[in-house]
Every structure is written in structure tokens, then in C-alpha cells.
Amino acid sequence: MHVISVPQAFNEEELYVDLRPTLGCPLFLKCEGFNFAGSVKLKAATEMVESAEREGILTPGSTLVESSSGNLGVALSVIAASKGYRFVCVTDSRCNLATRLMMEALGSEVHVITGHEDNGSFLTARLDYVRRLCARDPRYVWLSQYTNPANWRAHYNRTAPAIARAFPNLDVLFVGTGTTGTLMGCARWFSRWHRPVTVVAVDSVGSVTFGGAPGRRMIPGLGMSVRPPLLDESFVDEAVCVEEKDTIRTCRLLARRGFLFGGSTGTVVGGATQWLARHDTAGLTAVAIAPDLGERYLDTIYQTNWVEGLFGEDTGLQLLGPDPLDAP
Missing domain, CATH: 3.40.50.1100 (Rossmann fold)
Structure with missing residues (x-):
């Protein structure tokens, strides 16, 4: 039980x-x-958030921001809602509609990037947007799942x-x-x-x-x-x-x-x-x-x-x- x-x-x-x-x-x-996020990404999201809290990087009043094609965004939405953080997910047009709606239902803000590189990649544009958010407001905390x-x-x-x-x-x-x-x-x-x-x-x-x-x-x-x-x-x-x-x-x-x-x-x-x-x-x-x-x-x-x-x-x-x- x-x-x-x-x-x-x-x-x-x-x-x-x-x-x-x-x-x-x-x-x-x-x-x-x-699990309540519906994917393996709940494990990584939990570990990254808890590590940032232990290290004092993530504190009450912080806003989580992350680039995600979908599943990590949902996982972070679940944790942010549970812990009372604001969360902004930066994704792109490949992200499934159901995934976007799930994040929004959990109280997250979803920003969809439309511009991409010649090879069809949206990643660089997504990361650039995340960096601009963090540079503009020190309350934004980027967990950077990639690094x-x-x-x-x-x-x-x-x-x-x-x-x-x-x-x-x-x-x-x-x-x-x-x-x-x-x-x-x-x-x-x-x-x-x-x-x-x-x-x-x-x-x-x-x-x-x-x-x-x-x-x-x-x-x-x-x-x-x-x-x-x-x-x-x-x-x-x-x-x-x-x-x-x-x-x-x-x-x-x-x-x-x-x-x-x-x-x-x-x-x-x-x-x-x-x-x-x-x-x-x-x-x-x-x-x-x-x-x-x-x-x-x-x-x-x-x-x-x-x-x-x-x-x-x-x-x-x-x-x-x-x-x-x-x-x-």
C-alpha cells in the first residue's frame, strides 16, 4: 500500500x-x-530540483525555467506545483498539444519557440530564450538538464x-x-x-x-x-x-x-x-x-x-x- x-x-x-x-x-x-508525470523524467526532475535546493540555488521565490521537448517539462510542472514554485517551460512546435495542456493545467507557463536552424533544430533557439530570461531576472533558475x-x-x-x-x-x-x-x-x-x-x-x-x-x-x-x-x-x-x-x-x-x-x-x-x-x-x-x-x-x-x-x-x-x- x-x-x-x-x-x-x-x-x-x-x-x-x-x-x-x-x-x-x-x-x-x-x-x-x-508516476504522476507519466515518464522517466520525474526521476531526473526530482533529483535536479532537490540538488538545487540543497545547494541554495533554488529558494522560495525562485522561478524554475527549463528547455524541454515535453516530458521533463511535465515532470517539472508536477514538482513545481507540489513545492509552490513558478515554472516556465520553453518548448517548440514539436511538443504535443496534450503535453502543453498538461503543463498549463498544472499551473506552468509554456513558451513555444517557432524559429529553428536550417537542420530543423529548435534547441539553440530554445536555449537562447532561456538565457535571456535568466539574464533579465535573477529569480529565474535554470536547472539545465543538458549539463x-x-x-x-x-x-x-x-x-x-x-x-x-x-x-x-x-x-x-x-x-x-x-x-x-x-x-x-x-x-x-x-x-x-x-x-x-x-x-x-x-x-x-x-x-x-x-x-x-x-x-x-x-x-x-x-x-x-x-x-x-x-x-x-x-x-x-x-x-x-x-x-x-x-x-x-x-x-x-x-x-x-x-x-x-x-x-x-x-x-x-x-x-x-x-x-x-x-x-x-x-x-x-x-x-x-x-x-x-x-x-x-x-x-x-x-x-x-x-x-x-x-x-x-x-x-x-x-x-x-x-x-x-x-x-x-
Whole structure:
């Protein structure tokens, strides 16, 4: 029985989905979306806010400000409402409408950036706006999820140990990469474990995190238009990049089994499936981290008009592909 007085006090750590019946490969999915922010970002948000409070950076009367494509913005909105801080989220047009409405319902102010770079990135414009706010008013406190070590410490202290307790014979861990906070926290922790674990980073095509060419990315969450300052590739064994079509296909396939996950989860599972298809999986214990749930993507990933607008009318529900259970 859980009894809490603040929303950030609850996060389901022990829920996993066995995806073998759906995907035909050995993969357990750690579901991080069952908390009051609906994503894994509640952990990082909590750690960053509490660290800033301990250090005296964040005090009563401070205004939190952060650049976010969505999930961290919701997490900080939850915490700001709980603790009585004002919060300004600087996002861009890719942020789902449901996500923006959630932040506003929680009392946050949402500023949507419209200008972007030639490669389609909004990040530089978002960060410039945050810097201008902080320069104009000393009450603004920027936690800077992109550079804040509390981001990865949250997962070093909580996420990785939880996985190790559940899977003492873990062989492979798949982690999505945005700011790389989840990746770095888990990879650092498992680098010191009693047995070797292959850490596979899963990124989006169009992201430059692992040296890929910059390109259009329409699904918020994973990927970066600049190299993440938190990333230390010495802790990462491999990286897999996933096309957005495959993200959508994976999300819709999982939905056909009753599991409505978000875009970041679809990318991670898609990347894990690709990796597992290329390797001998006999006796392999593999876990992927599912960062989010799917309700915020009902008007994008799960909306046929949105998908056809991006990829053409010939895609539509064909993106589901064949049902693996129908295979001979």
C-alpha cells in the first residue's frame, strides 16, 4: 500500500513487460511511465530540483525555467506545483498539444519557440530564450538538464540498481538517448557491477549524438541536434539509430497487444529489436527502458492523418507491418 503526500514520492519501479510473445525475441521492458508525470523524467526532475535546493540555488521565490521537448517539462510542472514554485517551460512546435495542456493545467507557463536552424533544430533557439530570461531576472533558475550531473545521478542511484535487483543475470541493457542522463547513470552503474553488461544506446535518425548527420526529427523525446555534454562514450558499448517510421510501426504494433506506449519507448523497442535480430539470443537476458506512455501521442503517432502528412498516403496503417503472430 502506497500513501503519499507529494506526487514525486511515487514511482513504480518493479513493473516489466515480457515482449517475447509480441516481438518474438527475448526482451523485458521496464515501464517508467507509471508516476504522476507519466515518464522517466520525474526521476531526473526530482533529483535536479532537490540538488538545487540543497545547494541554495533554488529558494522560495525562485522561478524554475527549463528547455524541454515535453516530458521533463511535465515532470517539472508536477514538482513545481507540489513545492509552490513558478515554472516556465520553453518548448517548440514539436511538443504535443496534450503535453502543453498538461503543463498549463498544472499551473506552468509554456513558451513555444517557432524559429529553428536550417537542420530543423529548435534547441539553440530554445536555449537562447532561456538565457535571456535568466539574464533579465535573477529569480529565474535554470536547472539545465543538458549539463546537470544530477540528471544522470538520478538513474545511477535508482534506475540501474532497480534493474539489477530484478535481473541479476542481465546481459544487455537498451537505453534511449536524449540528454543521455538515463544512459549515463545506468551505464556508469553497470560498469562497476559484478558481471559484464552490454549497454546499447538507442538514438533517432537525424540526431547527431553519435556522429550521425543532422536531420528532421518530428517525434519529441530522443535525439539531439548538438552533442550532449553529459555523454561519455567510454561507458557505451554500441549505438543503434532508429528511423521515425520504425518508431511509429513499433508503437502501433505494441498498441495492437494493448500496450499504448509513447514515441521514446517505440524508438527504444525498435532499436532493441534490430539489435537482437543481429545477435544470438539463446539464453540472453535483455532489458529495455520504456521512458513514456502513449496518451500524449494520440494526435501524432497514433493519428493516421499526421503520419500520412509526414510520410505519404501510402504508409497509413501499413506502418504496422505484418503481425509476427501470423508468421508460419
